[in-house]
Amino acid sequence: DAKTTQPNSMESNEEEPVHLPCNHSTISGTDYIHWYRQLPSQGPEYVIHGLTSNVNNRMASLAIAEDRKSSTLILHRATLRDAAVYYCILNTGNQFYFGTGTSLTVIP
Amino acid sequence: EPEVTQTPSHQVTQMGQEVILRCVPISNHLYFYWYRQILGQKVEFLVSFYNNEISEKSEIFDDQFSVERPDGSNFTLKIRSTKLEDSAMYFCASREAGQAIYGYTFGSGTRLTVV
Numbered sequence: 183d184a185k186t187t188q189p190n191s192m193e194s195n196e197e198e199p200v201h202l203p204c205n206h207s208t209i210s211g212t213d214y215i216h217w218y219r220q221l222p223s224q225g226p227e228y229v230i231h232g233l234t235s236n237v238n239n240r241m242a243s244l245a246i247a248e249d250r251k252s253s254t255l256i257l258h259r260a261t262l263r264d265a266a267v268y269y270c271i272l273n274t275g276n277q278f279y280f281g282t283g284t285s286l287t288v289i290p
Numbered sequence: 291e292p293e294v295t296q297t298p299s300h301q302v303t304q305m306g307q308e309v310i311l312r313c314v315p316i317s318n319h320l321y322f323y324w325y326r327q328i329l330g331q332k333v334e335f336l337v338s339f340y341n342n343e344i345s346e347k348s349e350i351f352d353d354q355f356s357v358e359r360p361d362g363s364n365f366t367l368k369i370r371s372t373k374l375e376d377s378a379m380y381f382c383a384s385r386e387a388g389q390a391i392y393g394y395t396f397g398s399g400t401r402l403t404v405v
Contacts, residue, residue, distance in 0.1 A: 226333060
């Protein structure tokens with residue numbers, strides 16, 4: 183299974199931008215990079231995904247390195263609602279392999 | 291926004307009993323999944339389902355597990371004879387065709403407690 187590496191935890195102050203890094207040095211050419219987040223006692227929630235180009239949506243931005251071996255999820259202004267575990271996942275077909283993710287704490 | 295609906299939200303069952311977890315995927319979605327998360331552990335893939343058949347399954351998905359889509363709307367996970375170690379949150383997910391474009395939508399989960 184394709185592996186990703188993320189920091190176990192990060193902190194951010196409310197209203198400030200957050201950059202969540204992910205390394206995926208073994209990514210293959212057809213792997214999509216997906217980001218999901220999981221709030222306490224809830225199911226994973228789709229955040230964003232991309233293949234090669236940077237992506238923006240209403241929730242976040244995804245910056246993908248030129249060699250695709252790393253990516254960064256950017257939350258432009260963290261809110262208390264953004265406190266969650268963020269998973270960076272390589273989609274290698276028909277299933278996801280969830281790692282342990284990054285637990286984001288947002289400080290008021 | 292369309293949702294994946296799972297019922298019940300919490301199920302308690304005795305060891306050895308059969309349980310059926312129910313999911314209503316988003317109506318125009320074509321791919322369906324079950325995942326589980328044991329308390330404090332990672333989310334683990336169980337099975338994927340497309341075109342009325344299993345397309346992939348993990349080692350966890352042994353003969354005690356089965357899935358079906360009996361009426362074209364509900365998607366169910368059956369555990370024939372539950373064990374204590376089956377206690378977990380079970381998440382259903384679905385997506386449209388073309389993973390290039392669409393992400394997956396997960397339900398809120400069913401907490402299964404085997405006693």
